[in-house]
Amino acid sequence: MTPHETIRPLLALSAAGLLDPEGERQVREHVRVCPECAAALGGLAALAAGLGALPSPKPPAALVARTQTRVAAQLAGRRDRRSGMLLALAGCACGWVVSLAAWSAWDALGANPALLIWLEFSTVLAGVTAAAVIRRRRRLERSLE
Amino acid sequence: MIYEAATGEDLLLAETNAETDEAVRLRRRDPATLTAAVARYQHRLYRYLLRLVHEPATADDLFQQTWLHVAGQIHRYDPSRSFDTWLFAIAHNAAMDLLRRRPGESLDDPDRGAPWAATEPATQPEALTLLITAERSAILAAEMAGLPALFREVLTLRFEEGMKLEEIAEVTRTPLSTVKSRVQRALEYLRRNLTARWRREDLI
Numbered sequence: 001m002t003p004h005e006t007i008r009p010l011l012a013l014s015a016a017g018l019l020d021p022e023g024e025r026q027v028r029e030h031v032r033v034c035p036e037c038a039a040a041l042g043g044l045a046a047l048a049a050g051l052g053a054l055p056s057p058k059p060p061a062a063l064v065a066r067t068q069t070r071v072a073a074q075l076a077g078r079r080d081r082r083s084g085m086l087l088a089l090a091g092c093a094c095g096w097v098v099s100l101a102a103w104s105a106w107d108a109l110g111a112n113p114a115l116l117i118w119l120e121f122s123t124v125l126a127g128v129t130a131a132a133v134i135r136r137r138r139r140l141e142r143s144l145e
Numbered sequence: 146m147i148y149e150a151a152t153g154e155d156l157l158l159a160e161t162n163a164e165t166d167e168a169v170r171l172r173r174r175d176p177a178t179l180t181a182a183v184a185r186y187q188h189r190l191y192r193y194l195l196r197l198v199h200e201p202a203t204a205d206d207l208f209q210q211t212w213l214h215v216a217g218q219i220h221r222y223d224p225s226r227s228f229d230t231w232l233f234a235i236a237h238n239a240a241m242d243l244l245r246r247r248p249g250e251s252l253d254d255p256d257r258g259a260p261w262a263a264t265e266p267a268t269q270p271e272a273l274t275l276l277i278t279a280e281r282s283a284i285l286a287a288e289m290a291g292l293p294a295l296f297r298e299v300l301t302l303r304f305e306e307g308m309k310l311e312e313i314a315e316v317t318r319t320p321l322s323t324v325k326s327r328v329q330r331a332l333e334y335l336r337r338n339l340t341a342r343w344r345r346e347d348l349i
Contacts, residue, residue: 012332016303018310018325040336047336050285051304057201059191059208067209068180074216075176 003030007037015044077140087133091126098122168224179219182228183212189306190236196301197240197294207243211236233302233316244294252294254323281343288338296331299324 007030013019014027031038105115170178190211194204214235222231244250289297295317302308302316313324 009329012329012336013325016328016332018303018328043336043340044332047285047332047339048304050282051289051300052307054282054286054289054305056188056192056305057195059187060201060205063191063205063208064184064187067212068183070209071179071183071212071216072176074213075174075179078174 004034004037007031007034008040011037011041012044015041015048017048073140091129095126168222168228171219171228172222172224174216174219179212179216186229186232190232192305193233193298193301194236194240196289196297196305198243199290203243207236207239210239214239227312229306229308230312230315233306233308234318237298237316237318250294254295254327284342285335285339288335288342292331292334296327296334299327300331303328 007027010019010023010027014024019027027041031041102115102119105112167178167182171182187208191204191208194207194211195201198204198207211232215232218235222228241252245252289300292300298317299313302313308316310321310324314321317324
């Protein structure tokens with residue numbers, strides 16, 4: 001294979017700036033003495049410059065806004081799922097503590113009306129909290145649709 | 146001189162720190178950081194996708210799909226690596242999945258036989274140098290659009306995104322030698338076609 005044939009496939013890579021220093025040196029030396037390859041390299045370099053200067057299409061503004069909204073909603077949904085899980089775990093722990101406390105109190109105080117009122121109140125409070133969490137979750141799911 | 150060098154280093158360091166901070170915020174799923182990234186990368190990502198799939202509606206879908214995937218998988222992003230490369234690799238996978246299902250679009254490495262491999266000298270290559278002007282951009286874009294998807298991809302990543310060889314290989318998950326071969330064949334093919342076309346149209 002002649003030097004000309006060896007160098008020829010390297011011209012495009014040289015124009016693309018993808019040759020290692022040794023390959024680049026070989027190309028430069030060859031094009032100094034080979035007008036045909038020098039001209040080909042010039043053409044390829046111009047082509048590379050033309051490719052880098054092609055008109056850039058603009059994304060529709062609505063697309064970017066829509067994507068940002070969906071990305072933010074997805075992140076919020078993930079955060080909400082995590083906080084919902086933590087809340088559920090905290091609720092379970094509280095329920096367990098309340099059960100133990102109620103058991104002990106029932107043993108210690110007997111059938112006391114104040115204790116029954118307190119148990120009723122805590123049940124209603126737990127129900128309201130659960131309803132608020134479910135409502136928030138539904139609102140978020142609607143926003144994701 | 147020393148002052149200038151120090152200032153340059155400081156700027157580089159500040160830039161690197163800013164990028165690291167952003168990477169950390171991204172990993173923490175900070176919504177503001179991620180939506181800012183959507184805005185910052187909008188032109189580059191949309192252009193890459195449009196070059197690959199041609200139709201704006203499909204590029205729109207892939208653009209959203211890419212960012213939703215990023216939002217879902219951001220915890221897997223390694224801040225020590227380039228976010229650009231990670232983002233474009235996700236976009237590459239989405240686009241390739243779509244192109245694989247599209248009839249008439251081949252994702253096999255283009256045959257090394259003609260017409261992609263021919264490297265015969267152009268008869269008037271210097272004329273090409275003079276003719277790559279703004280008014281010829283449309284012709285060049287049309288010729289590029291006619292290339293196989295794998296060629297279009299490496300050309301846009303190299304010349305429009307300015308990615309290095311290693312980065313292109315990472316995005317496309319191909320060996321360095323394959324990337325080089327694709328760039329070389331795509332450029333040679335474009336040069337040959339453009340020269341012939343302009344000669345046909347008496348532009349040379």
